Amino acid sequence: MTNNRSWIPYLLILPSVAFLALLFIVPLVQTIWLAFSDNGVPSPANAQRMMADINFTRSIKNTFLLTIAVVPVQLAIALAMGTMVAKVGRGRETILWVWTIPLGISDLAAGLVWLSILQNSGYFNSLLLGLGVIGRQASWLSYQTPVALFFAIAVAEIWRGTAIVMVIIVAGLNQVPKEFREAAEIFGAGPWTRFWRITLPLIRPALQSALILRTVLAFEVFAVVYALGGRNFPVLVGEAYNWQNQNQNYGVAAAYAVLIMIISLAATLIYLKAIKVDPERLP
């Protein structure tokens, strides 16, 4: 019976495959063609123009710096949150619910929230003025204060993007039976050893997923940066946006898009290699 109907599974997944092919693969191919062609003939002109652009190196540097600063902090915070909430009995669900609120906020809205805090007439300056720490409104987000601007963007990104890492880590921690930690405790492992030698190796799959997802998203950072720094802090997606909308140059915008994709793929491959998940060594 089942052999005669072997086409049914294919039929059932056809809509999703067709949908993705239409709305993902076709634009992908178009984008790549757009990036590497000029007037209908293959050409490196767009890529060359992108690399010669004044903001190119800065945007790459900014994007990487931000990713390197934000992702490890997010991972550490998420691990701390996940470990702490595991100890909580009653109210655990409520705490998780509150912690995941940033997930429900769009990145632009998050950027605007932090803008209202950090702009010259924002809450942060009001607080500092009220406490008498500063004499007059300080500027945190201008091109004259690049370090403060970087910190502001990093903090906003950490606030906004840690929840998703935490959700994945908590799911991973839930997969580890408490007996593993208890056995380690019985045999003399302290809290720190239990965390490094038992918990962390056992949540490798969750760590891998969280890192890949979060890193790829970090390379695509845009709205928070745009809201807080505008063009004072160029990042890769911001440049693609500018070439597309301000300069109306779709070819260079496509070149940026392809570059972001290559970086993301490379990062994913590095994680897959670096954090190998051997199903044989999992619970």
Next chain:
Amino acid sequence: MANIVIDRIRKSFGTFEALKEVSLTINDGEFVSLLGPSGCGKTTLLRIIAGLETATSGDVLIGGKSVIGLPPKERGLAMVFQNYAVFPHMTVYENVAFGLRMQKADDARVKAQVEKAAGLLHIEQYLDRYPNKLSGGQRQRVAVARALAVEPKVLLMDEPLSNLDALLRLEMRTELKTVLQSAGTTTIYVTHDQTEAMGLSDRIAVMHNGVVEQVGTPVNVYNYPATRFVGGFIGNPPMNFIKVPVTNGQVAAGSEPLTAPKDSGNEVILGLRGEAVQLAPLPLGLEMKVRVAEPMGSHLLLTGSIHDQPVRVILPSSETVRSGDVIGLKLDPNRITWLSPESGKSIPAVTA
């Protein structure tokens, strides 16, 4: 090596009292089972001894020293978990070595101890493998080897065989007994399986609703249950309980009446092990109506009633009794347990 004194341990979870003043002394090198149905508090008690759970009140002494408040690692014990808790990301060797590594033992000692423990449990050939490549029985061996490798003063085992299939369980049971006998470690073994407890233990503590109902050797607990619960929980088939009237200090049982215990009132419960009877002709014996007779090969199992109360008795397979027969039974007065109908507790018999 150490003895363990459990002194009036209480444990409440909210309003639920999991343990109600449990006291128990386990001698140096003794194997004691905590036996009881699920929810009786046996695992909670074990976890309190281990230091994984905090008692509401009471004390635990290991080797004469109070360990309440000490973390597990300072209690000198090892534990085998129900789901093995063998670390999947470490080889069998590293699993067995784990406790020694935590004690910062040098490599030579680690190697010697691991090999010794692996030899005892016959897992030498798996030392390089990861636990997921092993069967349940092999993983359990690794868990036991890991516990023995640290040469603990006290070994705690939480239903270690319950995840194995019946055949393997029997095999592991025998092997555990051999291994632990040679190790001579004080062992507390939690189980709900009475045959496991009977087969392995020096003494059994039968627990029920957060209370230790009886502590004794397997034979003692089997033959002389202190309460109705113990008699019903231990033995297969369980002990029969027949409520019988007492007239002039005697209980009618065929032509030879039994002497009722002194403190019995108008009624008493006669606790009777299924095999503590002999076939006797009527009206000499006590009358039993046989509803079903099941020849089991090694014995004959009869289900029916005495005084209209359900009973199960066991006769040698050489006897011929059929379903529907009415037979007479001679009871062995020395193997009768008298129980109070009110409290369910045993009443001492009148010794001649």
